[in-house]
Amino acid sequence: MTTESLLLIFAVLSPIFPVFDLAGEAAGLQLHLDQRLVTIFVYGILVVALNVQVGYAGLLQLGIAAFFGIGAMATGVMTVDKYPFHFGFWGALVCAPLVAAVAGVVIGAPTLRLRGDYLAIVTIGFGEVLRTVLINLENITDGPRGLNPVPEVWTPSWLRDWIGAGDAGEANLLVMYYTALLVLVAAVVVLKVIENTRIGRAFVALREDELAAACMGLDPGRIKLMAFAGGAALSGLAGCLYATNLTTTADPTNYDFNNAVMVLCCLIIGGLGSLRGALLGAALLIGFDNVLSPLLDRAIQVAVGDASHPLARFSSWRWFLFGFALIFMMRLRPEGLFPARRVAAELHDEPEEA
Amino acid sequence: MSTSGTPLRTSSDSPLLRVRKLTLRFGGLTAVSEVDLDVQPGEIAAVIGPNGAGKTSLFNAITGIYEPTSGEVELDGNDVRLPMTGKVVAGWLATGLASSLLFLFIAAGIDATWKAVVKAHPPWEFTISGAFSDLFAHFATGNALLMLLFSLVGFAIGALGARAVWLRSRRTPQGVALQGVARTFQNIRLFHHMGVLENVLVAMDRHLRRGTVGSGSAAKSALDGRFPHGAWLDLGLPAVCVVAMAGLGWTTGDGVDDETLPSILLLVMLGAALAWLVRLTRRGTLTGSSRVVEAVARQEAMELLKFVGLDKRAGDLANSLAYGEQRRLEVARALATRPKLLLLDEPAAGMNPSETVDLMALVRSIRDRGVTVLLIEHHMRVVMGISDHITVLVHGKRIAHGTPEEIRRDPKVIEAYLGADDGGH
């Protein structure tokens, strides 16, 4: 990936928001696309974070939502008015990934020697524990209400005036949009570079043959811990942006297992181990979930007239979609839509019979 | 039928590998039974024996894959297991303390503690020292016995858990590999979907980490500039970015009246971040020095590939190689760890006669590089042709040890290995 292609990503993504915004206004729809696009970026970060653990290192981690939640909650605690810390958005952006990474190490360290599927269950367990803790430590997290208001991205007023042309609400949305985009691009660049370094090779070697890697002097525990901590830190980053975008840490159910599976879905549909795939997977699924399905809901509403029944809403059927997506991808195209070269070959080999 | 030309060493030399009374039992089966084995530095040693005699199990026990039921493995006079040092014990205690702290807070009620410490005052009256005195005051109101009990249990779980994990990972393949033992596998275990060169580079990981790649003078001079032009930027730019970001958070957290300083910090942060990202994408490695190290490592890896005759295939995927080539790649990969001792598990298996001859030459030249070789082999011609010493295992027990000539004449070996000539019938 070159500087030029980076600029290209920027060039392509930067105007999307204003365009959508204008189109939405012209159509007279109150879709809040701005927030939804940021959500796609946030999930993009989450999916590449999971890609570090599942795609590169082959660790089936099903508790990604917990680290996401830790990032969001840490941001809440560090920034809201009622607590004395007041780190502001930028301070939280530094600290939230650190907190999440520490959590990643704590949960990773005792369980690293477990077989793959045990790790899956332990990480699910960890996610459940975290959800419980977030709900129950009501004095800290404000339970289901969530901590709020999480302050917006701080930017100097001259910058806001310049970006938003004087409209404060517009400026806020644009600042959020570009901040999230910038963080996403930075994460992708760093990961892309890491793919071809010592650490990236170690991840893949571990996934291919842990024993052979160990016999070459690579410490599987250490590498797994790196993958865990790195993925957790990125998830924390995503959590920080998520809470800032919503201006609240929201209900802890936003960080539950369903969420983790949705991220896994994005990754698998996009293609395990491929950054490009991860991003496109996130765009496709989260885009569908966040942008297309509200639109469809509205269309149904209009067509049917009274659509009060819950099954007339698209959101009641979304798990069908995700479930079938996983099943069909595994059956027909396990390497995903945009596979990485290495993984594609791997998933199509049939293990030989002895 | 000559043995190799190097003089045999006397047994008074201290052996490179020393195995004593090694026993390995699985369920009711004894795979290896009280085996002794010495490998002298600089020799080519072989372990032979009929299929199922426990040779591969012996290798697995030496390389830390299996935990021996009993017995010792020493390399260069050191036990291959991790030593229990003060640092290790301190680690257990630290884990215990951390976990006991967690349990203490659970006993005191995390929620209640937070309420008493953080929420008791309006946010602007909060101070660190005040927080600590509030914390102790809150602890004082709690049930002392319960808190003590929880702390102790927490400590026990943490410390014992850390100990249990450590004990289980005391003898590990990577630990043995780091002491200088590399190996190949009977059924080739390459990283099949990585490139040929990448396979070798993975094995150089340790040297890449420590920056100890390369040995030639060219590599040295490249590495002398560990901080080549602008290397400070590699660490400096992200550091500046993070510090500026933290400063930005600190100055703006409570809201600001004067935007000058934050504005500058924001611009510095964005500038540093963008400059760093552009540097990264231009170069493709995290730091400039790692780029130099990487380049030297690639050079060294290419030399190794040339040594085994695979330099032309460096860019191909490992699983596109032919069988014999895969075996040689495995050897190159093992050599890339710069071992003192190289274990070859049936290197000639599945090779045709001419490949076998090449292999013998390869093993000899590995020895000539200063790497001691211990191999398991079925091809008698290979074993007899290149080994300085041969150990014969039958049924998990060592039945003979000596030079190829001695082994060839040993009636016990002839009977057990080649089949009894006139036994029984």
Place this chain on the structure above:
Amino acid sequence: MLDTLAQQLLLGLTNGMVFALIALGYTMVYGILEFINFAHGDVFMLSGFFALTLVGALGLQDAQGFALFAQLALVLVLASGFGALVNLLIDRLVYKPLRKAPKLAPLVSAIGVSFVLQNIGLIWGALPLDVFGGGGQPAAPKSFPALLPTDNLLGDAALTLQLKDVLVIGASLAVMTALFLLVTRTKLGMAMRATAQDPQAARLMGVDVDRVVAATFLVGGGLAGFAAVVYALYINTVYYQMGYQNGLYAFTAAVVGGIGNIPGAVLGGLLLGLVRAFSDQFIGAQWQPAVLFGILIVLLVFRPSGLLGSTAREKV
């Protein structure tokens, strides 16, 4: 105090029986195919919905005496059969084509199946039936009528022992005994165990591994269906997410006991049931997941292969 303890013990035992029944399904499939059948908990959930639908169709909430028990037995049998069939169908349609795929593929597919089944549960609950409260709120828990008399069998004693307690424990024990006999005494059971230990060698003995796998899914699904009725009778609700939570606990139970180990699953289930009952009583029900998964993590640190599990070695 002593009564509370005894009461919790009883509660733990009954809970544990349900966990054990579900855990058996996980452990048997894992024993043979070495993959976590993530959708197993949701087969349990769907069977619950099936049973509730049956109850509505039979008008069981108004039945009395012998008719009640006879029809209840029918519900038990039909729900077990339903669970068994659903489980078998899932295996044939989803898992079987992936038998030779890398390990990740069936696991991810199973997660997919789990989500599909949950959605089916959601839609099932939206059917306009009386037992589902008209179906207006598909996500809300559906109340399963308290079919059994709630009198205390011990008269005025402080310890409450209801007929449903006795029934849960008795029926579960009976089913587990039957399973135990099936696995240890019959040819099929022997083939199951042999396949779990060495599928290649089992094929060389003429064992049709496909059929053994099918039988395993049938038995596991049947146990889940049975557990669903028992659970519904006991807790008196069914809801579309009950498979996820209980399934997770049951899987934890299987791991605690040593996955792939049949007595281990029962032991783990009972242990987890007891821990859950006591932690609900003394720590608080809201901390249940934290306590149970905390125990799982601590156990895996000290005994990675579970209480009764044996350590497996990788062949090199």
Place this chain on the structure above:
Amino acid sequence: MLVVESIRAAHGAIEVLHGISLRVQAGEIVTLIGANGAGKTTTLTCISGLHKPKAGRIAFEGKDLLPLPAHQIVTCGIAHCPEGRRVFPRLSVAENLALGAYTRSDKDEIRRDLDKIYGLFPVLLERRSQLAGTLSGGEQQMLAVGRAMMIRPRLLLLDEPSLGLAPLIVQRIFDVILELNRQGTTILLVEQNARMALKIASRAYVLETGSVIAEGTGAELLADPKVQAAYLGDG
């Protein structure tokens, strides 16, 4: 009785059998010898259906075996006693033997065969309720042979029965093989203990890297210098 015609088989991308052909007549002991990696075991797994060859033909008593799955090949009358014994470690000795009779339903005959095997290997009778995993290597090998005999095969494929066993036990196993053959079982034996195998074999094939390089009677091959060179490693 058994006809194998130019079968090719591969592990992954690597072809390990380059067209092997061999024949076994009823009542014979035929042995395949050759160095490690020559393809002996793969040949057996192709016959018993565990491994499907890419090309070639395998027929048993005129019946094409290739389309049949392994468990149906067993019912044709072929038993395969695999390399490394592969007994079921957490089943008892008696259960292991009972699994051998999995495809059969003639209770009395099973009983009789069981008694016969206990008679052949009294140690198995002694340990019948012990878990197979706790047996010694030699006992496990006897169990594996006994288990295969419970299938009551007309053709018995034996893969390295001497693997990892002490010479005395090997002798015992070979005696049993001879005895089984005398009682009418045709045997296809893969063995690395070539002298021993050639001595009891009516005919033998020598394999080298996936091809047959020589065939003949046991005595002929024992004297053949090619065998000595390729296999015994003298040279």
